Amino acid sequence: MGIVVQKYGGSSVSDAASIKRVAQRIVATKKAGHDVVVVVSAMGDTTDELLDLAHEVSPLPPGRELDMLLTAGERISMALLAMAIGNLGQQAQSFTGSQAGVITDSSHGRAKIIDVTPGRISKAIEEGAVAIVAGFQGVSHESKDITTLGRGGSDTTAVALAAALEAEVCEIYTDVDGIFTADPRIVPTARRIPVISYEETLEMAANGAKILHLRCVEYARRNNMPIHVRSSFSSKEGTWVVSADRINDLLNQGDGESPVMEQAIISGVAHDRSEAKITVVGVPDKVGEAARIFETLADAQINLDMIVQNVSAAATGLTDISFTLPRAEGQTAMTTLARLKDEVGYTQLQYDDGVGKVSLVGAGMRTNPGISAKFFKAIADAGVNIEMISTSEIRISVVVNEQQIDDAVTAAHHAFDLDSDEVEAVIYGGTGR
Amino acid sequence: MGIVVQKYGGSSVSDAASIKRVAQRIVATKKAGHDVVVVVSAMGDTTDELLDLAHEVSPLPPGRELDMLLTAGERISMALLAMAIGNLGQQAQSFTGSQAGVITDSSHGRAKIIDVTPGRISKAIEEGAVAIVAGFQGVSHESKDITTLGRGGSDTTAVALAAALEAEVCEIYTDVDGIFTADPRIVPTARRIPVISYEETLEMAANGAKILHLRCVEYARRNNMPIHVRSSFSSKEGTWVVSADRINDLLNQGDGESPVMEQAIISGVAHDRSEAKITVVGVPDKVGEAARIFETLADAQINLDMIVQNVSAAATGLTDISFTLPRAEGQTAMTTLARLKDEVGYTQLQYDDGVGKVSLVGAGMRTNPGISAKFFKAIADAGVNIEMISTSEIRISVVVNEQQIDDAVTAAHHAFDLDSDEVEAVIYGGTGR
Numbered sequence: 133m134g135i136v137v138q139k140y141g142g143s144s145v146s147d148a149a150s151i152k153r154v155a156q157r158i159v160a161t162k163k164a165g166h167d168v169v170v171v172v173s174a175m176g177d178t179t180d181e182l183l184d185l186a187h188e189v190s191p192l193p194p195g196r197e198l199d200m201l202l203t204a205g206e207r208i209s210m211a212l213l214a215m216a217i218g219n220l221g222q223q224a225q226s227f228t229g230s231q232a233g234v235i236t237d238s239s240h241g242r243a244k245i246i247d248v249t250p251g252r253i254s255k256a257i258e259e260g261a262v263a264i265v266a267g268f269q270g271v272s273h274e275s276k277d278i279t280t281l282g283r284g285g286s287d288t289t290a291v292a293l294a295a296a297l298e299a300e301v302c303e304i305y306t307d308v309d310g311i312f313t314a315d316p317r318i319v320p321t322a323r324r325i326p327v328i329s330y331e332e333t334l335e336m337a338a339n340g341a342k343i344l345h346l347r348c349v350e351y352a353r354r355n356n357m358p359i360h361v362r363s364s365f366s367s368k369e370g371t372w373v374v375s376a377d378r379i380n381d382l383l384n385q386g387d388g389e390s391p392v393m394e395q396a397i398i399s400g401v402a403h404d405r406s407e408a409k410i411t412v413v414g415v416p417d418k419v420g421e422a423a424r425i426f427e428t429l430a431d432a433q434i435n436l437d438m439i440v441q442n443v444s445a446a447a448t449g450l451t452d453i454s455f456t457l458p459r460a461e462g463q464t465a466m467t468t469l470a471r472l473k474d475e476v477g478y479t480q481l482q483y484d485d486g487v488g489k490v491s492l493v494g495a496g497m498r499t500n501p502g503i504s505a506k507f508f509k510a511i512a513d514a515g516v517n518i519e520m521i522s523t524s525e526i527r528i529s530v531v532v533n534e535q536q537i538d539d540a541v542t543a544a545h546h547a548f549d550l551d552s553d554e555v556e557a558v559i560y561g562g563t564g565r
Numbered sequence: 566m567g568i569v570v571q572k573y574g575g576s577s578v579s580d581a582a583s584i585k586r587v588a589q590r591i592v593a594t595k596k597a598g599h600d601v602v603v604v605v606s607a608m609g610d611t612t613d614e615l616l617d618l619a620h621e622v623s624p625l626p627p628g629r630e631l632d633m634l635l636t637a638g639e640r641i642s643m644a645l646l647a648m649a650i651g652n653l654g655q656q657a658q659s660f661t662g663s664q665a666g667v668i669t670d671s672s673h674g675r676a677k678i679i680d681v682t683p684g685r686i687s688k689a690i691e692e693g694a695v696a697i698v699a700g701f702q703g704v705s706h707e708s709k710d711i712t713t714l715g716r717g718g719s720d721t722t723a724v725a726l727a728a729a730l731e732a733e734v735c736e737i738y739t740d741v742d743g744i745f746t747a748d749p750r751i752v753p754t755a756r757r758i759p760v761i762s763y764e765e766t767l768e769m770a771a772n773g774a775k776i777l778h779l780r781c782v783e784y785a786r787r788n789n790m791p792i793h794v795r796s797s798f799s800s801k802e803g804t805w806v807v808s809a810d811r812i813n814d815l816l817n818q819g820d821g822e823s824p825v826m827e828q829a830i831i832s833g834v835a836h837d838r839s840e841a842k843i844t845v846v847g848v849p850d851k852v853g854e855a856a857r858i859f860e861t862l863a864d865a866q867i868n869l870d871m872i873v874q875n876v877s878a879a880a881t882g883l884t885d886i887s888f889t890l891p892r893a894e895g896q897t898a899m900t901t902l903a904r905l906k907d908e909v910g911y912t913q914l915q916y917d918d919g920v921g922k923v924s925l926v927g928a929g930m931r932t933n934p935g936i937s938a939k940f941f942k943a944i945a946d947a948g949v950n951i952e953m954i955s956t957s958e959i960r961i962s963v964v965v966n967e968q969q970i971d972d973a974v975t976a977a978h979h980a981f982d983l984d985s986d987e988v989e990a991v992i993y994g995g996t997g998r
Binding site: 148151152155182185186188189190191192193194196197198200201203204205207208210211212213214215216218219224225226231252276 | 581584585588615618619621622623624625626627629630631633634636637638640641643644645646647648649651652657658659664685709
């Protein structure tokens with residue numbers, strides 16, 4: 133048997149008792165004959181506590197020092213986990229991101245992995261030890277300074293190590309049993325998705341499903357590394373995230389019942405409460421005016437999501453441009469646009485952070501024209517007004533009033549027969565880094 | 566002006582407020598024109614808290630992982646200190662022991678420094694930054710694993726870096742104003758010692774004065790690195806620890822009053838409550854019997870301090886051997902000796918942990934025969950019985966009943982005119998690592 137990389141988030145190692153429990157699971161995997169490499173986040177709220185301390189001594193801490201500070205969190209959890217494993221009679225060694233060969237660029241707080249050279253990890257597992265690696269951190273190629281990878285960093289560390297070590301699978305442990313057809317807190321009858329492609333997972337993640345981060349899925353997709361998302365609180369199978377061409381193989385394994393035939397075209401319904409909508413009213417409908425607006429926003433490092441431009445009213449020659457963006461960037465965007473008023477000559481700016489996005493994700497949507505119509509009708513029948521629409525090859529998203537997100541998700545989930553006969557999802561705790 | 570190395574213990578950086586205060590002192594030193602390298606311990610009780618966590622997950626944590634865990638403590642304090650300095654407009658960069666080039670052997674928990682290669686520190690100070698270095702930690706030459714130096718490790722880091730960087734001085738900041746002629750908690754009129762030699766400091770430290778650790782003073786002595794022990798809570802001059810031949814130079818500086826003439830031959834009175842006394846009663850007075858006892862104790866890694874063998878009673882041919890040792894090793898020593906009973910044929914073992922040691926330290930004691938007599942008389946006049954005596958070139962120590970340590974210290978301090986006219990010492994807080 134080959135190498136298994138397991139990643140445990142902060143909620144799985146929040147105290148001594150949970151660290152011991154995780155240690156038992158790791159030792160069981162090792163005893164089953166696998167070589168095991170574990171990637172671990174900081175314990176529970178450690179990162180937030182360290183951030184609080186930083187802001188007590190400095191309102192704007194330098195990125196280099198903030199990274200040095202935050203990486204203490206994984207150092208603590210990984211050493212404790214190695215001790216707990218050792219106490220079960222299994223040799224274990226912990227390694228910092230730097231020691232594990234996670235080489236990054238120099239962007240403190242949001243570093244990108246540029247190489248993984250896990251020589252010490254390979255040596256440790258060859259010697260029969262379990263290797264415990266600090267998630268979320270690396271060392272910069274140029275300055276040899278400690279870096280952190282930003283949100284979702286530990287997941288990315290796990291996938292990157294799994295790829296570099298040519299592991300069989302990267303297991304991401306979390307506090308739910310996998311990826312579900314909708315958020316079980318909204319739709320109690322949501323169904324666990326047994327297998328899903330990287331592409332659909334990316335659409336789910338980009339549109340509000342919080343289970344995996346975009347970066348991690350993108351890294352796995354580029355390296356064709358299977359991810360198994362599962363709960364650290366149970367031993368159930370979770371959700372396998374693999375390449376589209378492997379889905380049939382996986383679903384046809386075992387019982388010979390060709391479950392691929394039952395595979396619905398729709399993967400699930402995602403939702404997102406983190407966006408705001410800005411409308412620029414009365415933009416002169418001339419070549420270059422819209423471009424001028426979007427260039428300026430891009431220069432200010434603002435990431436836009438959906439963009440809609442209405443057909444101009446012929447009488448006025450004016451048009452309205454609406455777009456959504458992360459709420460955290462709303463203030464900057466409004467300030468940036470306000471400075472453009474004279475140059476572009478728009479009438480007014482409208483800001484709305486009472487919106488939400490609901491997305492239907494699934495393969496082959498474009499080739500099934502009935503899907504969009506059914507989605508819009510289900511939402512309309514639920515009494516929800518659609519404010520904006522955008523589509524991709526495998527996704528349809530609508531912007532609705534934030535108060536009506538749950539109604540829209542439930543209606544869409546039901547319309548596409550995604551409901552399970554029983555309540556499958558158990559949510560075990562908080563979420564880690 | 567040259568490089569100043571400053572070391573701050575855990576009590577000096579116990580919270581955000583004290584970190585900011587220390588940052589101001591560092592920036593003031595930098596603004597005065599010095600290049601500044603700072604060595605810092607973990608915040609307050611961090612190390613003890615991490616040790617507690619370790620023992621929650623494993624009764625006997627492996628040394629490699631314990632070192633990985635504990636070094637998180639300095640990582641936190643040094644990053645916060647660098648941020649606080651940055652917030653005052655002065656560039657600062659923090660470095661782990663490994664990054665600072667503190668190369669050690671592989672003895673986890675009690676590693677010895679074998680080389681210091683501070684290339685990154687030199688670069689940082691050349692670029693005008695203050696370099697903050699994690700105390701207490703290094704990286705092993707062979708395995709590249711993280712190591713810790715054990716008790717007093719941060720002081721040793723500071724002196725080792727100062728020596729490698731050819732600094733002007735290594736300032737050790739603590740919670741008292743320097744080294745005093747006696748513990749001010751026992752003798753309120755104790756006087757700050759302005760200058761003292763490495764050798765006398767070593768005797769003070771080895772005999773219970775807690776202000777500096779033996780290893781750090783030994784390192785400074787071998788490298789002739791001046792140490793300035795002073796308070797992080799005031800700006801007063803503290804105690805300079807230098808080579809014997811520099812003492813006159815230093816005392817003759819400045820006011821032209823030749824204060825060397827006033828320099829008493831006696832440096833101070835140290836005391837130690839950490840020892841126990843073992844007496845082996847009725848040892849046959851034959852060549853080799855005592856040696857057999859001490860060999861066996863040495864094999865068991867027990868460090869003896871004072872040893873006294875009484876003259877044998879001619880009638881019996883038996884003698885008594887007494888020695889002192891750290892109380893923590895008392896149980897092991899008694900067990901080891903019990904196994905020797907048949908082989909050596911002694912009568913019985915006596916264990917006494919109600920003892921204490923009082924030591925008079927000063928230059929030229931052997932050449933001033935009146936000193937010992939005066940010391941013993943002062944103690945006797947205070948009604949204190951002397952149980953054991955040992956002497957060196959610059960020290961006389963006696964073992965007394967633990968209850969009478971304070972009386973003995975006070976009497977000796979007074980007899981040698983060490984009392985100050987006023988209360989000089991202020992004790993500001995706890996003690997760091």
